[in-house]
Amino acid sequence: MSDKAIxxxxxxxxxxxxxxxxxxxxxxxISKLRALxxxxxxxxxxxxxxxCKSDITFIDGEKGILRYRGIPLEQFANGxxxxxxxxxxxxxxxxxxxxxxxxxxxxxxxxxxDEGMKHHFNSFPRKAPPMAILGSMVNALSCFHPEFxxxxxxxxxxxxxxxxxxxxxxxxxxxxxxxxxxxxxYPNPSLKYVPNFLHMMFSMPYHHYECxxxxxxxxxxxxxxxxxxxxxxxxxxxRMVGSSQANLFASCSAGINALWGPLHGGANxxxxxxxxxxxxxxxxxxxxxxxxxxxxxxxxxxxxxxxxYKNFDPxxxxxxxxxxxxxxxxxxxxxxxxxxxxxxxxxxxxxYFVERKLYPNVDFYSGILLRAIGIPTNMFTVIFAIxxxxxxxxxxWEQKHMEGAQINRPRQIYTGNGLTDYVxxxxxxxxxxx
Ligand code: CMC
Numbered sequence: 001m002s003d004k005a006i007x008x009x010x011x012x013x014x015x016x017x018x019x020x021x022x023x024x025x026x027x028x029x030i031s032k033l034r035a036l037x038x039x040x041x042x043x044x045x046x047x048x049x050x051x052c053k054s055d056i057t058f059i060d061g062e063k064g065i066l067r068y069r070g071i072p073l074e075q076f077a078n079g080x081x082x083x084x085x086x087x088x089x090x091x092x093x094x095x096x097x098x099x100x101x102x103x104x105x106x107x108x109x110x111x112x113x114d115e116g117m118k119h120h121f122n123s124f125p126r127k128a129p130p131m132a133i134l135g136s137m138v139n140a141l142s143c144f145h146p147e148f149x150x151x152x153x154x155x156x157x158x159x160x161x162x163x164x165x166x167x168x169x170x171x172x173x174x175x176x177x178x179x180x181x182x183x184x185x186y187p188n189p190s191l192k193y194v195p196n197f198l199h200m201m202f203s204m205p206y207h208h209y210e211c212x213x214x215x216x217x218x219x220x221x222x223x224x225x226x227x228x229x230x231x232x233x234x235x236x237x238x239r240m241v242g243s244s245q246a247n248l249f250a251s252c253s254a255g256i257n258a259l260w261g262p263l264h265g266g267a268n269x270x271x272x273x274x275x276x277x278x279x280x281x282x283x284x285x286x287x288x289x290x291x292x293x294x295x296x297x298x299x300x301x302x303x304x305x306x307x308x309y310k311n312f313d314p315x316x317x318x319x320x321x322x323x324x325x326x327x328x329x330x331x332x333x334x335x336x337x338x339x340x341x342x343x344x345x346x347x348x349x350x351x352y353f354v355e356r357k358l359y360p361n362v363d364f365y366s367g368i369l370l371r372a373i374g375i376p377t378n379m380f381t382v383i384f385a386i387x388x389x390x391x392x393x394x395x396x397w398e399q400k401h402m403e404g405a406q407i408n409r410p411r412q413i414y415t416g417n418g419l420t421d422y423v424x425x426x427x428x429x430x431x432x433x434x
Pocket of ligand 1: 229232262263264265267292293299300301302303304305306307308356358361362363
């Protein structure tokens, strides 16, 4: 393969270097394109645009491969926990026993939030969406931890990363308690990451929630499967905001807001609404698939399709298998799992989905598992955010130390008015709107 790409404009040839990734991915480095030719590239939705080089996560969407720091996702299925995977993503390799112990202790130590932050929860309306609360409160960490606004050295970054991973779980649980009019419960330092989160969600002052091993392992795996996914919408947002040298809390808060949308992290909620509609008999699985194929119906098969995967999303595969194994063991039969399997079966043999390479994505099965754990639907995207936090942190740090790091500032092709004179208000005459 040539190490140069040649572009011809108006008969003049320009050469651009071809960059090759570790796994043989090719990219044309067009960073000098405008300076040399006066042209820019137009790529709405960034379908073909590599915004950076990254060492963190590798995806081969054609083959359904996902690796964190080179390690295939499938190898996390029976081994490490979320804290170990968080360390791996942020610091580039798995931790030693000592490093793991120290990091886990730091998380336990930092789980509580400033008492002043608790009062903020009371001023949110009861019906406030938990994602709105989470985004606001992660941003508010900037007010309570001014010592981490400038993360100049690795020690400080380590401390800030530990705080974010630990505190987001407390903030998430408090958002839930507030919405349900329940007392806030302090983190319990004798509990590990996942049981401590579920304790803050579900214990009562008069009753301790006991987290069984199956529930712990299932939620642990859900966090791991969501931990990073290279340059997705929220991670690109974190990198974009971070590129202006905004602090880590502000950048991750922006990531939470990007994740909220139904085409990104919010899809797991939309999947459950879709399955529920089918379950209630409002529409059959077959009718739903028909609707999803009709362009003017405005309906999509939620939890299906992916910008990068043109094959099975490996996360969906693992989650489907976990749901299949765990639900019976947990003594929970969920009719929505049968509906999901039926939809999957219908789509995998339907030309529309086959031709467009639309397969189940991570959101297709995650909701069913979360429901089995007892997590309410409006907290699903919040769980996604807790899981994605180490990925956001790793990317924020990576972009900060990128060779030639600069503010991210895309260009545009302007298609508005040509030069137009300002007309004072009394002289304006336009056709009536609408
Ligand atoms: N149901 C029906 N048709 C679909 C769907 C779907 N879920 N997804 C894509 N298509 C069609 C789309 O209409 C288009 O058809 P045509 O070529 O005839 O115009 C074709 O497939 C290509 O789709 P696209 O919109 O160009 O694909 P994209 O890469 O821009 O969008 C997506 C990817 C995930 C936004 C889209 O597949 C979608 O909206 N899926 C449903 C929402 C969803 O599950 N989102 C979660 C994504 S995974 C979690 C995450 O990483 O955030």
